[in-house]
Amino acid sequence: MDSSNRLIVDDLIAKLKPSKKHMNNFEAQSSSYQTRNRFQSPSKEFSSDLRLISQSNLNGRENCSRAHHHLEIKSMKYFQRQAYQEEQRLEYLIEPQVGNSVFSARNSQKNQIPAIQSPSPGSFCSKRAKYRSHARSFSRFRRYASPEMCRNTNQVRLLGLKSHEQIKSCEFRQDQPRKILSPKLFRSTEMNITKAIKQHHLKMLYNRSMDAKINIAQKYMKKYNIKLPEKELYSLKMSEIIKKLTKKRMKKVTNQMALRIQKAFRGYLGRKIYAAKKKLLDQTARKIQQCWRSYRIFTLVPKTLKFRKQKSLLLIQKFLRGYRDYKRINEILSAQRMHQNFAYFS
Numbered sequence: 001m002d003s004s005n006r007l008i009v010d011d012l013i014a015k016l017k018p019s020k021k022h023m024n025n026f027e028a029q030s031s032s033y034q035t036r037n038r039f040q041s042p043s044k045e046f047s048s049d050l051r052l053i054s055q056s057n058l059n060g061r062e063n064c065s066r067a068h069h070h071l072e073i074k075s076m077k078y079f080q081r082q083a084y085q086e087e088q089r090l091e092y093l094i095e096p097q098v099g100n101s102v103f104s105a106r107n108s109q110k111n112q113i114p115a116i117q118s119p120s121p122g123s124f125c126s127k128r129a130k131y132r133s134h135a136r137s138f139s140r141f142r143r144y145a146s147p148e149m150c151r152n153t154n155q156v157r158l159l160g161l162k163s164h165e166q167i168k169s170c171e172f173r174q175d176q177p178r179k180i181l182s183p184k185l186f187r188s189t190e191m192n193i194t195k196a197i198k199q200h201h202l203k204m205l206y207n208r209s210m211d212a213k214i215n216i217a218q219k220y221m222k223k224y225n226i227k228l229p230e231k232e233l234y235s236l237k238m239s240e241i242i243k244k245l246t247k248k249r250m251k252k253v254t255n256q257m258a259l260r261i262q263k264a265f266r267g268y269l270g271r272k273i274y275a276a277k278k279k280l281l282d283q284t285a286r287k288i289q290q291c292w293r294s295y296r297i298f299t300l301v302p303k304t305l306k307f308r309k310q311k312s313l314l315l316i317q318k319f320l321r322g323y324r325d326y327k328r329i330n331e332i333l334s335a336q337r338m339h340q341n342f343a344y345f346s
Contacts, residue, residue, distance in 0.1 A: 217245070
């Protein structure tokens with residue numbers, strides 16, 4: 001920068017230098033803004049840098065230019081780092097093929113949304129999503145829907161951030177000369193950057209919470225076969241989802257244990273009834289055997305003995321009659337022979 005331009009810039013900075021009253025009001029507003037948003041601070045390091053920049057802005061025109069330059073570099077590095085981390089985290093999520101079934105065909109043709117293979121809650125929370133022609137698109141993935149991801153250090157691009165135009169105004173480019181901002185414009189730019197960083201950080205936190213919800217739902221689906229409706233996955237908090245999944249798991253385990261106890265009790269009752277019936281059957285068999293034994297001893301055996309006795313007597317009588325007849329016939333024949341012999345000699 002030549003000397004004439006330098007003098008012009010010095011005059012402009014001297015005219016735009018704020019008064020003490022205005023700077024006191026600005027300090028009060030910035031302190032109240034930091035107190036209001038103390039729970040949403042995205043980065044302690046970046047907040048401390050902004051505080052140092054705001055203090056150094058009070059020292060004069062040279063510090064104003066240096067602070068603005070420092071703010072540009074810090075914001076550029078911060079968003080570069082965040083974009084690179086998001087890129088690394090989403091390498092396994094985004095693929096440039098045809099989108100899966102849980103995305104709307106209308107949105108995929110209009111906005112060219114790439115496929116998000118995993119984690120996708122539609123694959124395990126709703127079987128009907130596979131057969132829907134126009135399934136509901138997930139708005140939380142739109143911030144990653146840009147097909148190209150720029151890593152150019154001269155142009156930092158946030159993925160789907162609403163305040164991209166505000167952040168673009170404070171990007172540091174080597175090919176363009178830096179503009180010296182007035183304190184009022186510098187404060188508004190600083191507040192816009194802080195707001196954009198907080199919005200980006202909140203979206204990152206929402207992303208991580210959704211990933212955690214999907215992971216725990218997938219874990220319960222694989223391990224216990226417990227399904228959580230897609231509506232509840234997006235509407236409930238993490239603690240409520242864990243409570244609901246734990247309740248469902250306890251209910252399922254209780255039902256399984258109840259079925260197991262009922263099965264064992266039914267087996268016990270069956271064995272008890274079988275033992276009683278077997279005992280009755282044994283007693284009946286003994287009674288029948290006793291009756292049969294007494295009938296055999298007192299009825300069948302005497303009849304058999306009597307029958308055998310009669311049969312043996314008849315057999316003995318038969319043999320005696322045969323022997324007696326045989327002996328009589330022999331005596332008659334011998335007497336006839338003797339009579340014939342004596343008749344021959346006489």
